[in-house]
Amino acid sequence: MNRSLPVLEGRTAIVTGAGSGIGRGLARSLAAAGCRVIVAVRRQSTGEETAALIGAEGGISLVVQCDVTQEGDVVRAVEQGVRQFGGLDIVVHNANAADSAHPLALEAVTAENFRTQSRVTWDGAFWLARASLPYLKKSAAGRFILLGSAFGLHGASFNPVYASLKGGYRGLSKALAREWGKYGITVNAIQPAAATEPTEIFFNQFPEVRDAYMKNFPMGRMGRPREDIGGAVVALCSDDCGFITAQSIQVDGGLYTAM
Amino acid sequence: MSAEVCIVAGAGSAETTTLAGPLAATGYAVALVSDQPTDLHSEENITSVPCKFDTRAGVDLAFDQAVARCGAPQLLVLSMIPASLMRPGDIDEVPGELWTETLQAAALGTLYALQACHRLLRGTGGTIVLVGPALSLVGASGLSTLSTLLEAQRALAKSAARQWGRLGIRVHWIAPGCAGNYGELNAASIPVGPELGPPPPALGRVPGNTDIAPLIAFLGSSGASALTGSTLVADGGNWMVP
Numbered sequence: 001m002n003r004s005l006p007v008l009e010g011r012t013a014i015v016t017g018a019g020s021g022i023g024r025g026l027a028r029s030l031a032a033a034g035c036r037v038i039v040a041v042r043r044q045s046t047g048e049e050t051a052a053l054i055g056a057e058g059g060i061s062l063v064v065q066c067d068v069t070q071e072g073d074v075v076r077a078v079e080q081g082v083r084q085f086g087g088l089d090i091v092v093h094n095a096n097a098a099d100s101a102h103p104l105a106l107e108a109v110t111a112e113n114f115r116t117q118s119r120v121t122w123d124g125a126f127w128l129a130r131a132s133l134p135y136l137k138k139s140a141a142g143r144f145i146l147l148g149s150a151f152g153l154h155g156a157s158f159n160p161v162y163a164s165l166k167g168g169y170r171g172l173s174k175a176l177a178r179e180w181g182k183y184g185i186t187v188n189a190i191q192p193a194a195a196t197e198p199t200e201i202f203f204n205q206f207p208e209v210r211d212a213y214m215k216n217f218p219m220g221r222m223g224r225p226r227e228d229i230g231g232a233v234v235a236l237c238s239d240d241c242g243f244i245t246a247q248s249i250q251v252d253g254g255l256y257t258a259m
Numbered sequence: 260m261s262a263e264v265c266i267v268a269g270a271g272s273a274e275t276t277t278l279a280g281p282l283a284a285t286g287y288a289v290a291l292v293s294d295q296p297t298d299l300h301s302e303e304n305i306t307s308v309p310c311k312f313d314t315r316a317g318v319d320l321a322f323d324q325a326v327a328r329c330g331a332p333q334l335l336v337l338s339m340i341p342a343s344l345m346r347p348g349d350i351d352e353v354p355g356e357l358w359t360e361t362l363q364a365a366a367l368g369t370l371y372a373l374q375a376c377h378r379l380l381r382g383t384g385g386t387i388v389l390v391g392p393a394l395s396l397v398g399a400s401g402l403s404t405l406s407t408l409l410e411a412q413r414a415l416a417k418s419a420a421r422q423w424g425r426l427g428i429r430v431h432w433i434a435p436g437c438a439g440n441y442g443e444l445n446a447a448s449i450p451v452g453p454e455l456g457p458p459p460p461a462l463g464r465v466p467g468n469t470d471i472a473p474l475i476a477f478l479g480s481s482g483a484s485a486l487t488g489s490t491l492v493a494d495g496g497n498w499m500v501p
Binding site: 071105106107109110111114115118122123126129130133151152153154155156157158159160163164165166167168169170171172173174175176177178179246 | 315349350351353355358359362363366367370373374377378395397398399400401402403405406407408409410411412413414415416417418419420421422423450488
């Protein structure tokens with residue numbers, strides 16, 4: 001690799017849910033690595049904030065209002081980015097429904113609970129896969145990354161819908177990796193454990209839960225969205241990792257060791 | 260002494276109902292709750308109850324009918340896989356409604372069935388076994404929709420196991436091999452095992468329902484009381500998933 005250039009120089013990435021939390025961290029990290037980033041957000045204002053942070057570091061981005069539950073929005077976001085930047089190399093589907101972290105017993109889940117979340121995660125992934133495929137095929141280093149969760153691996157007694165949908169990503173990423181390998185496109189799922197604003201709010205309400213949870217991390221802390229999770233995504237998108245596909249990768253400081 | 264009762268919920272395809280007979284052969288009185296036309300009505304120890312699995316109330320009603328006819332269950336088996344998801348097609352060829360409607364209806368149907376299981380077992384404990392082809396553990400080209408559903412069901416089973424364990428409810432996932440068990444998948448390209456030796460599976464054959472039913476019965480027995488949340492790959496030794 002030529003270390004004199006940023007590792008992803010000249011590539012274009014789209015990141016959904018890039019207006020806050022992990023998504024913002026990923027967008028900033030990819031931009032810092034040389035990507036032109038399509039900041040896909042439901043609310044334009046949050047995207048502008050992310051774009052300002054990227055711009056302050058000399059990065060290039062395009063904010064596109066995009067409700068990932070809507071096929072038309074996703075197609076438009078991809079097409080707009082391709083028109084602006086000339087192609088698409090990296091797709092990162094990070095968006096989650098706003099209520100995805102709300103505790104709910106399995107027996108209390110309603111169809112509305114499920115669909116509110118599945119429209120963002122599953123439908124978003126589906127529309128993104130279809131809209132981006134023609135461009136990823138043309139890329140010399142196509143990458144499709146789903147932001148999963150360790151919950152999808154081990155289940156979650158207080159959040160079964162989220163766990164189930166993220167579990168579905170494992171199946172989807174492996175199937176798509178097999179389907180798209182012939183195009184040179186890698187497909188992986190990242191399972192992050194990162195401290196975000198909702199996490200902090202939750203832990204501030206339940207400090208004893210935080211204390212117990214932190215003991216599970218061999219590294220003694222949760223991940224940082226940009227440095228830890230973003231760093232892993234940048235690495236996965238680099239040429240060095242072009243032979244890694246169909247994997248569910250834990251980026252969690254050693255939280256989950258049961259693979 | 261009356262036989263123990265097993266409710267088999269089979270939805271979406273004919274293959275999902277085929278465990279009912281072998282489970283009855285292990286000694287269970289079986290109630291088959293299904294949206295499939297079935298020719299099992301006349302078999303001894305199998306009672307059929309129709310159910311569309313499209314609303315929670317409808318599933319609850321069907322399960323209640325099963326209990327009324329057979330008695331309270333100790334074992335519930337869920338096999339819920341739409342036939343349309345087993346027909347291979349690359350993701351850019353998948354009709355939008357197959358993803359946004361069929362897939363999600365199947366996931367919701369599984370959720371409703373699990374909720375009905377909880378309602379029946381919360382006072383007594385018991386065992387729930389979800390069943391789906393092993394392909395999702397390794398992925399299969401052209402089956403992205405099915406792979407998504409199966410892994411979602413498997414994660415849901417683990418969440419149920421975590422949440423309901425203290426009620427004495429144990430929940431498992433069994434993944435049979437595809438060949439011979441899921442005819443709808445005959446047209447699909449199912450990846451074979453990764454090693455260079457004799458062709459998998461290691462046992463020389465893919466276990467069928469007559470092998471799977473005793474395994475399910477074991478999970479429902481006191482001998483399996485230490486297990487919950489497990490994934491058992493019953494494919495005769497193919498990928499040997501960790």
